[in-house]
Amino acid sequence: MVRLxxxxxxxxxxxxxxxxxxxxxxxxxLAQDLFLERLPPVWIDGAEPGYYLGTDxxxxxxxxxxxxxxxxxxxxxxxxxxxxALIGSTxxxxxxxxxxxxxxxxxxxxxxxxxxxxVLFAILLVAVLGTGLHSVILAIAIxxxxxxxxxxxxxxxxxxxxxxxxxxxxxxxxxLGTLAAEVLPNVLPTLLVLFSLEMGIAVIVEAILxxxxxSISSDDPTWGGMIAEGRTQIHFAPWVLVVPMVALFLTVLSxxxxxxxxxxxxxxxLR
Amino acid sequence: MSVVLEIDxxxxxxxxxxxxxxxxxxxxxxxxxxxxxxxxGAGKSMIGKAVAGILPRGVTVTxxxxxxxxxxxxxxxxxxxxxxxxxxxxxxxxxPLTALNPCRRIGGQITDRLIHILGWDAKRARLRxxxxxxxxxxxxxxxxxxxxxxxxxxxxxxxxxIAAAFAAEPALIIADEPTxxxxxxxxxQVLRLxxxxxxxxxxxxxxxxxxxxxxxxxxxxxTVLYAGHVVDQGKAARIxxxxxxxxxxxxxxxxxxxxxxxxxxxxxxxxxxxALDREVAQADGAHG
Amino acid sequence: xxxxxxQVRDLHLALPDLNAPRLFGPxxxxxxxxxxxxxxxxxxxxxxxxxxxxxxxxxxRCLVRLLEPTGGTILLNGDDITHASPRDLAAHRRDLxxxxxxxxxxxxxxxxxxxxxxxxxxxHGIQDADAKxxxxxxxxxxxxxxxxxxxxxxxxxxxQRVGIARAVGLSPRFILAxxxxxxxxxxxxxxxxxxxxxxVADMDLTLAFISHDLSVIRRxxxxxxxxxxxxxxxxxxxxxxxxxxxxxxxxxxQSSIALPELDEGWLLS
Numbered sequence: 001m002v003r004l005x006x007x008x009x010x011x012x013x014x015x016x017x018x019x020x021x022x023x024x025x026x027x028x029x030l031a032q033d034l035f036l037e038r039l040p041p042v043w044i045d046g047a048e049p050g051y052y053l054g055t056d057x058x059x060x061x062x063x064x065x066x067x068x069x070x071x072x073x074x075x076x077x078x079x080x081x082x083x084x085a086l087i088g089s090t091x092x093x094x095x096x097x098x099x100x101x102x103x104x105x106x107x108x109x110x111x112x113x114x115x116x117x118x119v120l121f122a123i124l125l126v127a128v129l130g131t132g133l134h135s136v137i138l139a140i141a142i143x144x145x146x147x148x149x150x151x152x153x154x155x156x157x158x159x160x161x162x163x164x165x166x167x168x169x170x171x172x173x174x175x176l177g178t179l180a181a182e183v184l185p186n187v188l189p190t191l192l193v194l195f196s197l198e199m200g201i202a203v204i205v206e207a208i209l210x211x212x213x214x215s216i217s218s219d220d221p222t223w224g225g226m227i228a229e230g231r232t233q234i235h236f237a238p239w240v241l242v243v244p245m246v247a248l249f250l251t252v253l254s255x256x257x258x259x260x261x262x263x264x265x266x267x268x269x270l271r
Numbered sequence: 272m273s274v275v276l277e278i279d280x281x282x283x284x285x286x287x288x289x290x291x292x293x294x295x296x297x298x299x300x301x302x303x304x305x306x307x308x309x310x311x312g313a314g315k316s317m318i319g320k321a322v323a324g325i326l327p328r329g330v331t332v333t334x335x336x337x338x339x340x341x342x343x344x345x346x347x348x349x350x351x352x353x354x355x356x357x358x359x360x361x362x363x364x365x366x367p368l369t370a371l372n373p374c375r376r377i378g379g380q381i382t383d384r385l386i387h388i389l390g391w392d393a394k395r396a397r398l399r400x401x402x403x404x405x406x407x408x409x410x411x412x413x414x415x416x417x418x419x420x421x422x423x424x425x426x427x428x429x430x431x432x433i434a435a436a437f438a439a440e441p442a443l444i445i446a447d448e449p450t451x452x453x454x455x456x457x458x459x460q461v462l463r464l465x466x467x468x469x470x471x472x473x474x475x476x477x478x479x480x481x482x483x484x485x486x487x488x489x490x491x492x493x494t495v496l497y498a499g500h501v502v503d504q505g506k507a508a509r510i511x512x513x514x515x516x517x518x519x520x521x522x523x524x525x526x527x528x529x530x531x532x533x534x535x536x537x538x539x540x541x542x543x544x545x546a547l548d549r550e551v552a553q554a555d556g557a558h559g
Numbered sequence: 560x561x562x563x564x565x566q567v568r569d570l571h572l573a574l575p576d577l578n579a580p581r582l583f584g585p586x587x588x589x590x591x592x593x594x595x596x597x598x599x600x601x602x603x604x605x606x607x608x609x610x611x612x613x614x615x616x617x618x619x620r621c622l623v624r625l626l627e628p629t630g631g632t633i634l635l636n637g638d639d640i641t642h643a644s645p646r647d648l649a650a651h652r653r654d655l656x657x658x659x660x661x662x663x664x665x666x667x668x669x670x671x672x673x674x675x676x677x678x679x680x681x682x683h684g685i686q687d688a689d690a691k692x693x694x695x696x697x698x699x700x701x702x703x704x705x706x707x708x709x710x711x712x713x714x715x716x717x718x719q720r721v722g723i724a725r726a727v728g729l730s731p732r733f734i735l736a737x738x739x740x741x742x743x744x745x746x747x748x749x750x751x752x753x754x755x756x757x758x759v760a761d762m763d764l765t766l767a768f769i770s771h772d773l774s775v776i777r778r779x780x781x782x783x784x785x786x787x788x789x790x791x792x793x794x795x796x797x798x799x800x801x802x803x804x805x806x807x808x809x810x811x812x813q814s815s816i817a818l819p820e821l822d823e824g825w826l827l828s
Binding site: 310311425454455456457458459462463466481482483484485486487488489507508511521522523525526527528529530532533535536537538539 | 610611715744745746747748749750752753771772773774775777778801811812813815816817818819820821822825826827
């Protein structure tokens, strides 16, 4: 209960920040001012009023960059996580439920897919697709659908062996109807947890790609890009590194906790 | 005959304060078979678990005493208690498949207790294991000792567990629904086997079951439980005779019988259950 | 007996043996049922008894066509349903219902009690399914207040009542009950058997009752077939088979039952 509220609270703050970024960001995230470089956050001596989380080595406001960075993080989390979930769980459900050839084909594709090292695969994909937000999202979806497919396939198989599926046949439900009305509701809680984990992973992958400069242009504020920049300033302005890392950590943790908490809340079996 | 197990006023509660056993007292002597019967949730398995010291997490003994060979188990330290129980008590579990480790050969699983608790050397333990398998009517002990649990049938597995239970010559065996998962013909063989071995070894046997038929055939004395409360206790001759407690009578009448189909399968009457619930509430009230 | 509802002729079933060692090709088949022939007359109560591995549950699943036989024929009302496709079976489904052994597994844990009973009716185009499902709750002595509960909130006996309501709600001609009381306490078992007896009489159901417990079958079924290793060892009127079992296996089954009365000689016999 507590974790649902805490994680939900943090995610709500992020969503609001992302939507209303132009209105709440105190400064232009791209505006450089070399007279204001490496200002510390408000709780350290020497801070300048109005720059709550300090500035980076080019004098850009860290808080404003964080707020705009949340936009990109959330877009990636929802779109990439959603696309991976849609592809992966559709294939997983079909393979687990129908078995036979469907299962063999999907299973082989998953095996082949998983034999690529994911980070190299991502870098390769972005190199081919070109940098930019859409390539990052596409790359994450293309790589990570196997995570859903594997787990959902196994869960669907286990559920299909339950007698309630046999019972659905006896009452005269069609195959597809059985999959949709009987099996899917029982796989949904697992799917929800996976999806919340995947959103966290998507945020991290985007940060990694930004870190190696393969995400969107380096001017645009992303948390990963900020961490990469902050790394060079760690001895002079540690907050530039620490602030986005803390945000990243809290976000990934919140996604997984929110998913678990939500599952406990909406699943009739656990209520 | 000496008293092997003496339980007095045993109360077991969950962490939340819910009573699972409400002051159970019973005693079992050498060579005696005592039946523990009741429906699911009556707490019959909890008694065996409390004796063996394997209560589920969050469930504790809150009152009463358990004496094994005159020693108060609850007053002993954890290590001492485990040691004493390990030497003197054995359990025949309900599900022979999950009770055996699927990755280990059967031989090792029988000799464990002999080697680790009684300190026998491996060779002697193995000979004893083979001897025991013969005693439980397994024709080819050498092969079974080297087999994995999935390679033998369900009835055979249960016999292996019986052999393992008797291996270290315990003073007390707790059999927890040992035949519930078996076919009737196999059940009868297994019951006969337990009875035979017990008579030969002079072991005290606490037999937990929900089946009034099985109790009638195996246990000269028994305790009938309802919601952790002792409803009736005494000789089988009385309880299966003309004057049992109404609940015991009702359980007998609910048991299906092929010889009197019309007079069996009677659900326990609601007024009997209401009276029991009142009795339990009264006992709780008096006990605080 | 001139008008059988189900006619089973020389029924065979073999399933692939997944444990058999093999390198290539399909798994070898292992026979489960070996040529069973019997009729289930309209209004009959037929007991199918046997020990584990006798093939009784497999036979049951063939009768309601959850499994497709590998040989022989099954006629329902004269129609051959042995190899009927799911589409052809759709017309017969309403008449061919089943109550499962373990209601915890056979009732979808994420459907409410009302939905579990109403869904079959809806699938077969029955009007006012929800209202009729509520009536069924009364019919199985569960009460309407259970409509919005989920299976895990019920006791074993209550769950099995839902299983019965789900099957009986379609007013099928034939109903198969597969070990439906084996996991229950004796008192609950007695209630469920009585409920089934009542429904069978009221609704003119034809019942096949699979059980390992001869005593329950003696009470509930007029006819019985005794299965062993996929073959019928004995068949006939229940009263007759109990008073004079013709096959030693039937006699052994009967004498292995522990009746709730003192009998010191029983264990040794």
